[in-house]
Amino acid sequence: MSEDHHNTDDSGPAARVKALEALLTEKGLLDPAAIDAIVDTYETRVGPRNGARVVAKAWTDPAYRKRLLADATSAVAELGFAGPEGGHLVAVENTERIHNLVVCTLCSCYPWPVLGLPPVWYKSFAYRSRAVSDPRGVLEDFGLELPGDVEIRVWDSSAEIRYLVIPQRPKGTAKMSEGELAAIVTRDSMVGVAKVEAPRA
Amino acid sequence: MSDAALNELIEAARLDRDHVFSAPWEARAFAIALQLSQAGHFTWDEFRDRLIAEVRASDRIRARDGTSDHGEYYDHFLHALERLLDEKGLAH
Numbered sequence: 075m076s077e078d079h080h081n082t083d084d085s086g087p088a089a090r091v092k093a094l095e096a097l098l099t100e101k102g103l104l105d106p107a108a109i110d111a112i113v114d115t116y117e118t119r120v121g122p123r124n125g126a127r128v129v130a131k132a133w134t135d136p137a138y139r140k141r142l143l144a145d146a147t148s149a150v151a152e153l154g155f156a157g158p159e160g161g162h163l164v165a166v167e168n169t170e171r172i173h174n175l176v177v178c179t180l181c182s183c184y185p186w187p188v189l190g191l192p193p194v195w196y197k198s199f200a201y202r203s204r205a206v207s208d209p210r211g212v213l214e215d216f217g218l219e220l221p222g223d224v225e226i227r228v229w230d231s232s233a234e235i236r237y238l239v240i241p242q243r244p245k246g247t248a249k250m251s252e253g254e255l256a257a258i259v260t261r262d263s264m265v266g267v268a269k270v271e272a273p274r275a
Numbered sequence: 276m277s278d279a280a281l282n283e284l285i286e287a288a289r290l291d292r293d294h295v296f297s298a299p300w301e302a303r304a305f306a307i308a309l310q311l312s313q314a315g316h317f318t319w320d321e322f323r324d325r326l327i328a329e330v331r332a333s334d335r336i337r338a339r340d341g342t343s344d345h346g347e348y349y350d351h352f353l354h355a356l357e358r359l360l361d362e363k364g365l366a367h
Contacts, residue, residue, distance in 0.1 A: 094307060
């Protein structure tokens with residue numbers, strides 16, 4: 075990092091962001107109301123609930139599942155999910171034999187329209203550096219132990235391609251509706267660090 | 276499934292959403308970067324290139340020294356944003 079950046083480090087990040095926002099607003103480059111709207115959107119509106127709806131539909135609608143696996147970008151747009159960082163989405167499906175795990179080793183690439191912004195652990199050095207070299211160990215850290223004969227496929231996200239894991243539909247959920255199924259699909263299962271559990275009766 | 280059970284699941288899923296930002300300034304920094312790129316002052320790819328460079332530099336230090344003293348993800352994010360605004364002459 076350059077010297078002039080070290081100079082700005084004297085004040086904390088909160089003060090620097092505040093100063094930046096004030097300066098850019100004064101110059102007419104930023105609209106504070108729009109900043110509030112973006113924060114609200116990514117804190118409360120765009121999130122893993124979108125992806126959960128995609129997964130639940132894929133579980134219950136074979137034709138949709140086929141479209142999702144063929145062209146995920148178009149298939150999620152059918153449900154109204156599009157926007158920044160959503161292009162070139164690829165859906166990968168977990169089976170009895172294959173488990174998919176998603177990482178971005180370079181920084182934080184992640185499919186925003188279906189999962190929102192990435193959680194803290196996804197951007198951590200520990201996760202980024204180990205997901206490729208020791209995926210089984212990473213999954214065990216998340217409390218997921220897979221049988222030895224299950225192949226783990228690791229997908230490294232990039233600016234060009236983002237991945238959505240379609241987790242396995244848990245046993246004992248045959249009677250659940252699409253909406254009920256969407257409620258049990260977690261963010262972690264769509265990144266591949268967890269399985270979806272059937273609700274306890 | 277009962278309504279109560281369903282609500283509990285949805286609540287659990289909602290809590291799943293936290294930890295996207297660890298502090299309000301992280302959300303503001305993210306929103307500033309996104310708004311400026313959407314307004315065409317730079318492309319998100321240009322921003323991402325700077326972010327990747329910051330993260331890579333930090334990874335190297337961490338791999339070597341095992342410390343995280345040089346900051347976490349949104350510290351890198353803010354550095355990348357400041358650097359790009361500097362290059363574009365937007366923050367003078």
